[in-house]
Amino acid sequence: MTTRTSTEDARAPSLPEPPGGTAPRRPASWTGLWFVLPFVACYALFLVWPTLTGLGYSLTDQSLSGAPAGFVGLANWQEALADPNVWSSLRNTLVFTALSVPPLVLVGLGMALLTDRARRLGWFLRFAFFAPFVLPVAVVTLIWVWIYQPGIGLINGTLAALGLGEVNWLTDERFAMLSVVATTTWWTAGFNYLLYLAALQGIPREVHEAAALDGAGSWQRLRGVTLPLLRRTTALVLVLQLVASLKVFDQMYLMTIGLPDAATRPIIQYVYESGFTGFRIGYASAVSYLFFAVVIVASIVQFRLFSRKED
Amino acid sequence: MAATTTPRAGARTGPARRAPRIRVTPGSAVLYAVAAACALLWLAPLLWAVATSVKPEAETTAVPVRWLTDNPTTQAYASVLARGDLLRWMANSAIISVLVTALTLVLxxxxxxxxxxxxxxxxxxxxxxxxxxxxxxxxxxxxxxFAQMGLMGLVDTYWGIALPQVVAPVMVFVLKRFFDGIPAAYEDAARMDGAGPLRVLWSVVLPMSRPVLAAVGIFTFVGAWNNFLWPFVATTDPAMMTLPVGLGTVQGAYGLQYAQTMAAAVISALPLLVVFLFFQRQIVSGIAGVGIKG
Structure with a gap:
């Protein structure tokens, strides 16, 4: 029964702590249950229950058409593991993750360093770098599909004006994934930027001043002082970004609607198509549990990696 | 926007002045030039959308590409607004986001x-x-x-779109961590005056928790406003769609009319951009404070 977290939370109000901490030492009563009950009820209904029914569906031939379902054992799982579409879409998700995490983290860090140094432009920089993050995905994809447009789009038009050949950014399999990664970086790097910016602004001035007095140039200060102090933030950003990238669907789906999707169909889109276009709830559930397994494995690996580093 | 907005003249006169942290050296001039250039580059897609939206439709496909038109017009905006569906989706998004935020906060x-x-x-x-x-x-x-919503008769309803988004264990975790840090002495004092637990929560704990409540509220609202996958799955009727879903999936909504498409994008971007413009500080510290991502 020791789930109480420690009270050393930086964001908690800074008030004198009474000796012995803040542990609720009052006698146990049922009152607390009434407080947690509404949330727990919703949690059970909209999270626990579908998690369990999904697992159940994956063992049946349940369809969206409402026909009675029969138990099929592990047939869906066997089919999924042998389905080339599962593997290719899983591969696309992993490729997207591998390609998108580095630029999303590095661009966020770079923008934060710029904002932290160029303080007089602070307001403008924060607006420019973070604004894309508050845009609905459809706005992002409409704008970028237009920018990537063959012939008349901004990029190809500019390339043509420079006398360069044009690229079919979204239809050419060699570029489609990179184009989606570029759009994603533009759209969501602002989130990592904010986390880095908050961390940078928490570094006391004196640290920089001391390093400067010791004769460290700005590049040395960045490498020797700032980046090491950001290590914890980088760990957090990496964890959040990795899981967020694995969940890719929205922008990839919207940017390539109606295009040959072999190169740009993430695993979640395959779940969607199996369930809602193919009407196979049972099969789609099995595929989504495979995806779930990937996310859990990624989380565990990360957790072990970073908890070792913290020691 | 802390105390760094010292008078601009200070930067000009250089090291002689006392207050400004930043002195104009060749290095900082380069730094500012790079920062401004990066910011403009980052804003370019948005500026391009605005530039396209005020062009006459015929000019949008002209080659070579031009940023500015000689004949700016609001025709595209008028056409988009006349269709009405965009405003409908926006209203749906507003209703659902408010519902999700209020319920999430309470629960x-x-x-x-x-x-x-x-x-x-x-x-x-x-x-x-x-x-x-x-x-x-x-x-x-x-x-x-989705199967469950079908059984509950909630497909294509606001509740069906909103309720699954209300379950946010991460927010419970964030809030509990904050509440843990509030010394028990405050509550004990109120309890001594005869306040029940609900009263203690309302008049002692909540007033001390404004920053974290704002953070959770803002984060939830932005998340609900921009959520795509679940509203996309849970609606089939275009009249019930949220803004990201309607704008993204209603096929041929704007066809190949780029000025209209960009006008729709700009209108759809505006609500949160305006909110962000006015509440930049709260939103920045709120999101950095909660520190989670969809």
């Missing part, structure tokens, strides 16, 4: 308070079960949730 605050400040049988394992829910990606649940 998660109550639960976090119960877990942080009350002792009851089963508290430990119940909290562990709730925290474990953070690991379940909502994307995994779309298929069984």
């Amino acid at each position: 998660c605050v109550l639960a976090a308070y119960g877990f942080a400040k009350c002792r009851f049988p089963g508290r430990g394992w119940l909290f562990a079960v709730v925290v474990a829910g953070i690991l379940v990606p909502p994307q995994v649940l779309i298929v069984p949730l």
